[in-house]
Amino acid sequence: MKSLGARAGLLSVLLFLAFCALWQIAVTPGASTGPALDPEYAKLMGITTAGSQSAMPGPLDVAGKLWDNLKRPFYDNGPNDKGLGLQLLYSIGRVFIGYALAVLVAVPIGFLIGMSPLAYRALDPFIQVLKPISPLAWMPLALYTIKDSSLSAIFVIFICSVWPMLINTAFGVGAVRKEWLNVARTLEVGPWRRAFTVILPAAAPTILTGMRISIGIAWLVIVAAEMLVGGTGIGYFVWNEWNNLSIANVIVGILLIGVVGMVLDLILARFQKRVTFPE
Secondary structure, rough: OOHHHHHHHHHHHHHHHHHHHHHHHHHHHOOOOOOOOOOHHHHOOOOOOOOOOOOOOOOHHHHHHHHHHHHHOOOOOOOOOOHHHHHHHHHHHHHHHHHOOOOOOHHHHHHHHOOOOHHHHHHHHHHHHHHOOOOOHHHHHHHHHHHOHHHHHHHHHHHHHHHHHHHHHHHHHOOOOOOHHHHHHOOOOOHHHHHHHHHHHHHHHHHHHHHHHHHHHHHHHHHHHHHHHHOOOOOOOHHHHHHOOOOEEEEEEHHHHHHHHHHHHHHHHHHHHOOOOOO
């Protein structure tokens, strides 16, 4: 097998199978090496603690729950009983809206900061103060002012997505080679045309890097935000299943959060590859 990709794929499969085997051995009665299961917790979970029985489900149990969820992904039986696919759509929709708003704000302002030293000096103090604030710290203020849990979650996505895109856009625009800009000026290319035909293509890889960082943060934050605001979404699903003491469904939710995050990153990585060019 000569292909590096094929060998890496085979190694990934073997590592996954080894992890599942160790996981199954760890939760098999009598084989666990962990601490004894707390009897009160086991009682809450509705299981007996004979021997060293673990409350943690094995990979086969999780696979069974995953299959049960995939068979009916979009059912809706009321506020606390919705299909996993429906919950994911709610979360993806919120991330898409908040992220799109952040793109509309961060990229133009990043362009302005990157092209104007005056704007950079004027706005940098605000950016440095607002950037380190935890996105969830905005949630109480959002809930008080917006008075809508879903819109508040979208606002949190927006506020956490803005900064990586804005900073990377400013850096990418400011790092465009002066020789290229001087050539454009020599050819009497106007400012707007210079921005779209010279600066934007040169800065696009750096801008996309910021967008990749932002989408990862946005997907990470929406899960925590939905746990706080409740109602719908994959974060609420995980929290609700924890309240229902369904650890297998919690693991299923965590796995799908990881898979969706990976897919979102791969989509932007594909775009980044398209706009990157060798010098």
